[in-house]
Amino acid sequence: MTQFDAKSTADDVLAGVDLTGKLAIVTGGASGIGLATTRALARAGATVVAAVREPGAVSLDFAEARRLDLADLAQVAEFAAGFGTVDLLIANAGVMACPETRVGPGWELQFAVNHLGHFALVHHLFPALARSGSARVVVVSSNVRPDAPIRWDDPFFVAEPYDRWAAYGQSKAANALFAAHLDVLGRPHGIRASSVHPGAILTPLQRHLTRAEMIEAGWIDEQGNAADYFKTPEQGAATQVWAAVQPDLGGVHCSDCAVTPFRPSSSDAARLWTMSTTLTGLLS
Template sequence: MTTPQPAFTIDNTATDVLAGIDLHGKLAIVTGGYSGLGLATTRALAAAGAHVVVPARRPDSANQALAGLANVEVDELDLGDLESVNKFADRFLASGRTIDIVINNAGIMAYPETRVGPGWEAQFATNHLGHYALVNRLWPAIAASGDARVVVVSSGVSPDGTINWDDVHFEHTEYNKWAAYGQSKLANALFAAHLDLLGRSAGVRAFSVNPGYILTPLQRHLTKEEMVGAGWIDEEGTPLLPEFRAPEQGAATQVWAATSPQLAGTGGSYLIACAVARPFDTETDREQAARLWAYSAELTGVDAFAA
């Protein structure tokens, strides 16, 4: 049973947006669901009755962070390693369970130049390719739900942003950690838009989300000097921007995207502060999304929708 939801704002929490929503009998997968926004998301979904599977690159840390929390299980997954993605998917599919919610929450930001797999740039590989492969490998269980939602946590996305198709992995140009991060986050939004187009016939809808300014372990690769220089914090580490919110508030939009009846029958959009900020349905959006899907399928060798 659900009750009509009010309009939510940047100040609401994940618990607020779940008021009146009963998730008993639902299964959710939250990547990175043991730290920062992911931990707040896992707690809120589990409290509403969902069984939450938390794939984690550091299972021991995940078990420690989630200790005592009911309705939660931890499994091993490294999004930067396709073999790890495949093994996790195989284990889950072997359980015979269906998936009602997927929240692609895990990610890295402003990472030093690093190569993973066959030489992929680490931020594009972890933030996008790993999640692309995960959803495609888990597709039978997602589609079996009949009304599943996939939520991809993005970030600020420029209206005229584009993938650097000539050098996606910075093999021929000087590496810029912020350009690489921004490209991976645009890829998140494009992936959600195209997944929604492909999956809606199976009752699966997808959204991308900008959680806003939140101080979490995502910033672990930035020095204090960098964050002070950006005007995010002062020398004592106190947030300076009025837009900064707590992780429970940052998690609200992704939980809203995953569960809100207000979004029934819709999908593909980019959400901010529990509202649709951009439909992601221009001709350029659709062309880039389709191209990214084909490119990701080529790199990973996985495409649940291939003929």
């Protein structure tokens, strides 16, 4: 039974937790809930690396910013090569509902960044995570439906017209499936992995949505005020830091600082892992 809930903040969760000597990586760690996560982990004593696309554009006095573009697999490999031991990895960076954009060999951007970039990052960091002996990987997903589909035959919307929300939903379903299978493969090496739904938070993630779209969706009112159910970035960061410090937690999906009933399909998780190794050319 957790003592935290939807209103808890990352600092609430980490109160009394000592992460001194731990190395944490937070992708997208300089804005939105990623920034709140970075700050909270640093306050708890961790050495934190914020992986961001443009380190020169951010100013962090409590963490180190390093360049990482998850859409560039060569850069992902270069970034990961600089680590000896990694204790915590928060796969937080993401893109939502963007216009149709192609990267690399024609990959759709949301699937490429939200899933394949993090898949490649974990592949390259696996030895460093294993050296920790008790590493935790937390993958930021969403409010995933049990039947959320992976477009196995057309993940990049080549055969059918691009749908930005379907693409986003697929990438978030992939996040949950990825964490589930990573936990299976990582457990013998002391690596545990979980996925989380951080809740609804107004952050730069909504950069591709118009004000009118967010009003129509009920996310904000005419004055720009967020709906009552929206969290602050500090509250949105709570579940991912909670999952990162729970002993023996792995293979689950979490929300509001608690484990949800949702369990990703183990067969789909294994199938996605195989597909991801083929697409990236990275062997498991």
